[in-house]
Amino acid sequence: MNGLFQQDVNQETFILNLGPQHPATHGVLRVKLEMDGEYIVDAEPVLGYIHRMHEKMGENRTWAQFLPNCGRMDYLSALSYNHGYVAAVERAAGIEVPERAEYLRVITVELNRISSHLLWFGAFVLDLGGFTPLLYAFDDREQILDLLESVTGSRLTYCYFRFGGVYNDIDDSFITGTREFIKRLRKRMPMYDALVTKNIILIKRLKDIGPISKDMARRYGATGPVARGSGIDFDVRKHEPYSVYSEFDFDIPVYEEGDSMARYMVRMDEIEQSMRIIEQALDKLPEGEIQPKKAVKLVKPEKGDYYHAVEAARGSFGVRIVSDGTNSAYRLKLRSPTYSNLSLFGEASRGMLLPDALALMGSLDLVIPEIDR
Amino acid sequence: MPEPFRVILFIIFVMAFAGLNAAYLVWCERKGAGHIQRRIGPKEVGPFGLLQPIADGIKLMTKQLFLPKGADPLLFMAAPLMVMVPAIMSFMVIPFSETFVAREVNIGLLMIFAFASVNVLGLLLGGWGSGNKYAVIAAARCVSQNIAYEIPMLVTTITMVMVTNTMNLNEIVRAQAGWFFHWHIFRLDISLLMPVAFLIFFVCSLAETNRAPFDMAEAESELIAGAYTEYPGMGFGVFFMGEYANIVIGCALSVILFLGGWQSPIPFHPVGFLGVIWGLFWFLTKLYALIFTVIWIRWTYPRTQFYELLNLSWKVLIPISLFNLILTALQIKIFPWL
Amino acid sequence: MLLAKIKEALNSLYEDIQEVPEAPAAAEAEVAAAETAPETETAPAPEAQAEEGEPAAGEGEAETEEAEEPAAPPGLKETDYKAKGYHLDVDLPPEKVVAAAEILNRENFFIEAITGVDWIDDQQLEVVYDFNHFDELCRVVIRSRLDRSNPEIPTISHIYQGANWHERETHDFFGITFTGHPNLEPLLLPEDADFHPLLKDFKA
Numbered sequence A: 001m002n003g004l005f006q007q008d009v010n011q012e013t014f015i016l017n018l019g020p021q022h023p024a025t026h027g028v029l030r031v032k033l034e035m036d037g038e039y040i041v042d043a044e045p046v047l048g049y050i051h052r053m054h055e056k057m058g059e060n061r062t063w064a065q066f067l068p069n070c071g072r073m074d075y076l077s078a079l080s081y082n083h084g085y086v087a088a089v090e091r092a093a094g095i096e097v098p099e100r101a102e103y104l105r106v107i108t109v110e111l112n113r114i115s116s117h118l119l120w121f122g123a124f125v126l127d128l129g130g131f132t133p134l135l136y137a138f139d140d141r142e143q144i145l146d147l148l149e150s151v152t153g154s155r156l157t158y159c160y161f162r163f164g165g166v167y168n169d170i171d172d173s174f175i176t177g178t179r180e181f182i183k184r185l186r187k188r189m190p191m192y193d194a195l196v197t198k199n200i201i202l203i204k205r206l207k208d209i210g211p212i213s214k215d216m217a218r219r220y221g222a223t224g225p226v227a228r229g230s231g232i233d234f235d236v237r238k239h240e241p242y243s244v245y246s247e248f249d250f251d252i253p254v255y256e257e258g259d260s261m262a263r264y265m266v267r268m269d270e271i272e273q274s275m276r277i278i279e280q281a282l283d284k285l286p287e288g289e290i291q292p293k294k295a296v297k298l299v300k301p302e303k304g305d306y307y308h309a310v311e312a313a314r315g316s317f318g319v320r321i322v323s324d325g326t327n328s329a330y331r332l333k334l335r336s337p338t339y340s341n342l343s344l345f346g347e348a349s350r351g352m353l354l355p356d357a358l359a360l361m362g363s364l365d366l367v368i369p370e371i372d373r
Numbered sequence B: 001m002p003e004p005f006r007v008i009l010f011i012i013f014v015m016a017f018a019g020l021n022a023a024y025l026v027w028c029e030r031k032g033a034g035h036i037q038r039r040i041g042p043k044e045v046g047p048f049g050l051l052q053p054i055a056d057g058i059k060l061m062t063k064q065l066f067l068p069k070g071a072d073p074l075l076f077m078a079a080p081l082m083v084m085v086p087a088i089m090s091f092m093v094i095p096f097s098e099t100f101v102a103r104e105v106n107i108g109l110l111m112i113f114a115f116a117s118v119n120v121l122g123l124l125l126g127g128w129g130s131g132n133k134y135a136v137i138a139a140a141r142c143v144s145q146n147i148a149y150e151i152p153m154l155v156t157t158i159t160m161v162m163v164t165n166t167m168n169l170n171e172i173v174r175a176q177a178g179w180f181f182h183w184h185i186f187r188l189d190i191s192l193l194m195p196v197a198f199l200i201f202f203v204c205s206l207a208e209t210n211r212a213p214f215d216m217a218e219a220e221s222e223l224i225a226g227a228y229t230e231y232p233g234m235g236f237g238v239f240f241m242g243e244y245a246n247i248v249i250g251c252a253l254s255v256i257l258f259l260g261g262w263q264s265p266i267p268f269h270p271v272g273f274l275g276v277i278w279g280l281f282w283f284l285t286k287l288y289a290l291i292f293t294v295i296w297i298r299w300t301y302p303r304t305q306f307y308e309l310l311n312l313s314w315k316v317l318i319p320i321s322l323f324n325l326i327l328t329a330l331q332i333k334i335f336p337w338l
Numbered sequence C: 001m002l003l004a005k006i007k008e009a010l011n012s013l014y015e016d017i018q019e020v021p022e023a024p025a026a027a028e029a030e031v032a033a034a035e036t037a038p039e040t041e042t043a044p045a046p047e048a049q050a051e052e053g054e055p056a057a058g059e060g061e062a063e064t065e066e067a068e069e070p071a072a073p074p075g076l077k078e079t080d081y082k083a084k085g086y087h088l089d090v091d092l093p094p095e096k097v098v099a100a101a102e103i104l105n106r107e108n109f110f111i112e113a114i115t116g117v118d119w120i121d122d123q124q125l126e127v128v129y130d131f132n133h134f135d136e137l138c139r140v141v142i143r144s145r146l147d148r149s150n151p152e153i154p155t156i157s158h159i160y161q162g163a164n165w166h167e168r169e170t171h172d173f174f175g176i177t178f179t180g181h182p183n184l185e186p187l188l189l190p191e192d193a194d195f196h197p198l199l200k201d202f203k204a
Helices: A054-060 A064-070 A078-093 A099-127 A132-152 A172-197 A200-206 A214-220 A224-228 A260-284 A337-343 A354-363 A368-372 B003-036 B052-062 B073-091 B108-129 B133-164 B169-174 B194-208 B233-258 B272-298 B306-334 C002-019 C030-041 C044-050 C059-068 C094-106 C163-174
Strands: A014-018 A030-036 A039-046 A304-312 A315-323 A331-335 C076-078 C088-091 C109-119 C124-133 C140-147 C152-154 C177-179
Touching (some): A039 A354, A099 A132, A224 A315, A315 C109, A331 A337, A337 C109, B052 B233, B073 B233, B108 B169, B133 B169, B133 B194, B169 B233, C002 C088, C094 C124, C094 C152, C163 C177
Parallel strands (some): C088 C140, C152 C177
Antiparallel strands (some): A030 A039
């Protein structure tokens, strides 16, 4: 516990239920807080309010039938989840993916990552009491949704990837639209910078608030922007390059401070990096098929277990498949990044003031359906 | 006009003014927020959504008045009134124009501050009486916030009383007659820190009325709705009206003390009925410009942290306002002819 | 190389078994399998260590063979990363898992996930731990088989605090008891849940 705030042990504490319906939890998360006045003595997240047992569904459905489920866990970066699942099955069944399809996957996933970070940005500032940036961020996000809708056919719960490729090819209007969007967002980022990032109130609320040390991030298995904000240079896209990520030149923003501001800055910088990847991918986009020549009809991976991780917007999303050689999974484990990221909240928030703890919670970028699965 | 009749007329006017202001400031707020956020805002009910406040009012009034379990019925019911009534009382001494004032009380300033303190009590009792943990936290915040901000506000006010030699609001306005540079905010010859004093007063009135970025007592992303969490229907509605009435009072005081009240920026003041209208026009223009600024601030900035808020008051505003007090006293003593 | 280092360190766990074969929890059925382990396993393990540069092609097959055997002997294998997605596959008796976690913790690994697999045909439950490293690509999988009628395994949540939730989740879904766990309450399931939905004989 933070020594500064440690008070008399005999002090009366009370239990405060944050959620399951509370404006700051962005969904049905409940946090049981033991409070001493406005100081948090102990925090215990209570999960499971939107638990749907996707892992059991994976056992009961064929490999292909599970695809739509992927979009319904992390509904903000559904394509990363699509990617993780199809990549794991492709690894298990040894399916080759044409290069163009890999490029399309990267482009759409990165667009989705930007939209997820934009929404997080708005919602996070909303947590801090600033209303307007949310609407601005939605304005930009809307453009991405329109673009993705034109290729994938849906706006939120995408089911775009197929085993061995993608479902639909992009056309010229998508390419020009994406380039225009990148130009537009590059113009808008300085505005966000001036309106939010450089705002003294925001800086005071985030600097040195909610520190997560390198060691704490490791012990809890935190990944994604949470780990990178704690000075850990870990991004699955670089660390264990999958798909065609090794062909692009991009940086992994890492901040050493470990406070909420660092996590904020990581995500803001990642938007720019994702735009760089998309631009390069559009430049290099090869011609060719988007599905294997021989269509993948029946997927029957060999017996054994397989693992594949991808970098979702919130961290490392891993899929562990245990196959018994039939056309459905024997066991399907989905490792969701926020589950691990949230688990450190109890330790990290100890001794904090309630509003600071909520700033910390916002900076973890929680998507509850992904935690509960 | 006989005196009792005049006062009754004014009470009716003030209540209508407070009620209309509350209703239409909500509309302004929503419309303003809409345009700041690049959307339209209310537009369905009536032209430009102008009937929206009435629809809102009907909705609030038809809601069940519900007393939560564990709440103190007396405190719970009385609290909204304790916010609303003092705010309306304060209007009685506000000079809308030179002769357009209900009662020209020679301790008008003191009276407003006395009533403003009751407002805090209302929020405290409301929060405490609802028996909700979030509301209690909000009530505790509200009290420490108001104590912290009342001090620099009062110190600044004392400075102004020293300058004008009166607590009669109308006299304070009359002291600023002439060109706009005779308004107190521009009178660097009285005190070099006058614009700063205005800023302190304005910031304090934001904090006193629990407006963003100091809306600790409401803080919807932390405390759900703070002290108002348990209030249904019109209980909440009255709180809400009281809050807006307080904003109007706070901004009106800023206008009177620093921005020349009903004085026009040029030394021209027609006599008779036209003069009343002329003064009213300038007073309301300045008042609503300030209120718009309040709304603008709310939709631009995130909320401060609670200890930052107290730090700002104790470590910045109070020392500066005290310094300003001393500086003004010295300037008055050394250059008495100014 | 981190991989070689961690492999050597984990190998020491098996030597330990060789020295005192009957020592840990003789009552458990697992130990019978563990006892036979040293003869079969320690021999190939140093061999693999010597030629760590090129993962043996036959290992994937060995893995599948092993899965079919009812009581798989504990083993430590390097796997083909491209095919499997992880580098090191460590099969340990349950009482050795804590020691393995300590070794991995010393080498600054982080925990990705803990999960279970229900091998109902073998009447066994498997606990699978996924570890990964922040600086170098090295995924280590630790697995341990438990008796299905009384699945118990010591907790590692005192070493990796992140394991706390993963173990609670595994307890929810499979009914595996993590002994020494501070708070083995249902996490994702309702707080009064007494069913374990990922068991293969679970009927809704």
